[in-house]
Amino acid sequence: MILIVAEHSNGKLSKSTAEMVTAARESGREGPITILVLGAGIEAVANEASKLAEQVLVGDVASLAQYDATVWAAAVTQIAREGEAHTILIGGSRSGREYSPRVAVKLDAPLLEDVISLKSAGSALQAQRYTFLARVTETVEADAPVIVVTVKPGIFTPAQPEMNGEQYDVELELPQPRVAVTGKSVEKTSRVPLAEADVVVTGGRGVGSPENFATLVEGLADSIGGGVGATRAVVDAGWRPYSEQVGQTGKTVQPKAYIALGVSGAVQHLSGMGKSKFIVAINKDAEAPIFKVADYGIVGDVNEIVPALIEQARNK
């Protein structure tokens, strides 16, 4: 059996779960696809999941309300063993990439991490993944009775919700959480979540100030219905929250259009957005590295160009 661990937040199934279903189908691995939903009060999520797979296992336990790597790893391992799963797909979110190595060690399985493609090669499983700050695509292979895979979000086309799977409740033997969470800050945004936006407008230090960031970057994003991103320089300066950072240590995005305002184009930044379909750069320095990866570039001052863009986009 192929086991997919559902990702969900705020009572809704995340798009990444449907993406994993596609990855599972493309993998060429045999057996039915089963989705495992873990959490507390997850009836709605389980219902959504049953539209994506033959079988949905539901571990609805109060103590799963708070994510903990050791607890999640134990739950997934137990179900993988009981169901004799040979392939386990976990989302490439922060948490997924955190507990998946534990599952791999428990099952004595190889881990193919953050994959962007998946196919069988004889008895082996072959995957592609980005390495060297997303400058290289490597093909990796593992051959073992059980293989754990994390799937990079935003790459596979989400499967359509067209199934009518059966739901089964599972009994879980869970360890005590090891980490005590003493405080939590949830980053909220009223805009489209960065990773899901078709258009992302990102501001760099060249935007000049937090006030300018609001006028220019947020202004343009709102006039064309996009999400807002920031460079690390801007986040480090405290102009914007970390949740908006795009790059190696921030989020990875792959929108249809990525518009970079006053962004130099450092490799660590490119590694988070270099796969966008169209890249637009506005920078006053014609030599800025961002122009090397841009489809459309304007050499000019953001303070002049961006207000014109906002005005024209609004009046179209």
Next chain:
Amino acid sequence: MKILTLIRQVPDAEARVRVQGSAVDLEGATLVMDGMDEYGVEQALRLKEAGAGTEVIALAVGPKRNEDALRTALAMGADRAIHVETNVALDAIALSKLVAQIASQEDASLILAGGQQADWDSQALGAATAERLGWPQLTWTNGLEVQGDKLVGRHDVDEGNESFEVSLPAVVTTQQGLNDPRYPTLPNIMKAKKKELRKDTLEQYGVQPLARVVGAEIQARARLGKVIDGKDAQAAAAQLLELLRSEAKVLA
């Protein structure tokens, strides 16, 4: 409390990466200690300076050239180093088996590792090592203190960040913002030459790779590279919006 800090040697971010046959070729590239691991070394030193650590041990697994990264760690202030010299490329799950053995032998109570490797882009080593040792782990940590036998800190999670408290021993992986790594000073570079750098072999640990790289390609996507002169802001804006609508078809 002994602190084990894990080090990788990776190409400098600006270095050009080449692919030779089916693998990345680092011949001639400038190699440096992974920036994420620098945060780990720095944090280990700070914990020791604050009285929470007795010894900081730097560990690297890889080809001979990794000695340079270990010397950097020693020059920053690590007490001694262990180099498991091998040309075998080990995936994180396999590598964790070795790291766990060394942590046990050394009786370490805290392991610091980089949040994400700048070469293999893996985030798995810390968590896999923690699992092998039966320890808890904290990933993407950007604040860390030792209070008695507890670690107290802050780290990033799926939807924001959390403050945490956890008992030692534990594994912690780093993130930007954790600290500002120090530069080795010349006297410390000289001193580092006399510090112990133990050499081990992979055979001593009975570890074999679980996954292997069978191909590599440089991903250079052909870009249109159309440059618009921005002297006339209105005209440039109009031209860009037109391109986005009719050519790229990304705007309605």
